[in-house]
Amino acid sequence: MGLIIGLVAAAVVVLLLACGIGTVVLIRTLGSGSPEDVVNDYFSAYRDADFDKAMAATCAIDRENIDENEWRQEVGDIEQLEWDVVSVDENGDEATVRTRVSVTFQGQTDTQTLPVPVVKEDGDWKVCGIE
Numbered sequence: 001m002g003l004i005i006g007l008v009a010a011a012v013v014v015l016l017l018a019c020g021i022g023t024v025v026l027i028r029t030l031g032s033g034s035p036e037d038v039v040n041d042y043f044s045a046y047r048d049a050d051f052d053k054a055m056a057a058t059c060a061i062d063r064e065n066i067d068e069n070e071w072r073q074e075v076g077d078i079e080q081l082e083w084d085v086v087s088v089d090e091n092g093d094e095a096t097v098r099t100r101v102s103v104t105f106q107g108q109t110d111t112q113t114l115p116v117p118v119v120k121e122d123g124d125w126k127v128c129g130i131e
Contacts, residue, residue, distance in 0.1 A: 033125075034088075034125065035088050035090055035095035035097050035118040035125050036085050036088055036097060037125065038057050038118055038124070038125040038126060038127055039083075039085060039097045039099055039116050039118065039127060040083075040085070041053065041056070041057040042054060042057040042058070042116075042127045042130075043081065043083045043099070043101070045057060046075055046078065046081055047078070047081040049072070049075045049076065049078075051068055051071060051072065054071070057126060057127055058126055058127055058128070059119055059121050059126040059127065059128030059129075060121060060126075061128065062127070062128055062129065062130075077105055077106075078103060078104070078105065079104040079105060079106070079107070080102070080103070080104040080109070081101070081102070081103050081104075082101070082102045083099050083100065083101045083102070084099065084100045085097055085098070085099050086098040086099060086100055086113060093119060093120035094117070094118070094119050094120075095117075095118040095119075095125070096115045096116065096117055096118070097115075097116040097118055098113055098114070098115055098116070099113065099114050099116050100112070100113045100114075101113075101114055114130070114131075116130050117129040117130060
């Protein structure tokens, strides 16, 4: 009887550890800990043509206006995308992440420094209102 109780207790401990590790991994994967993190997630989603990841990094109001097919067509034209965060100006639940972005379309590269607006939505930072 003691062996069964010991095995059950061990199984419960293993299950709790697995759930805890899974939760940490999920939060790190889906949650954006800083304005800079979400901007990096956003641009890497564009670079990788990952619609779901891009939407996870985008605020709800902007997601309402994004058509997946149009997004995929636009992103499909990108030959190369590189970015560097220049500065972060955080003010409560809002931030502006100045980001130097280089995009190559049809062999032509355009480089600009963009103010990327970021807001906290349900505790996570989201890109919101980028032009």
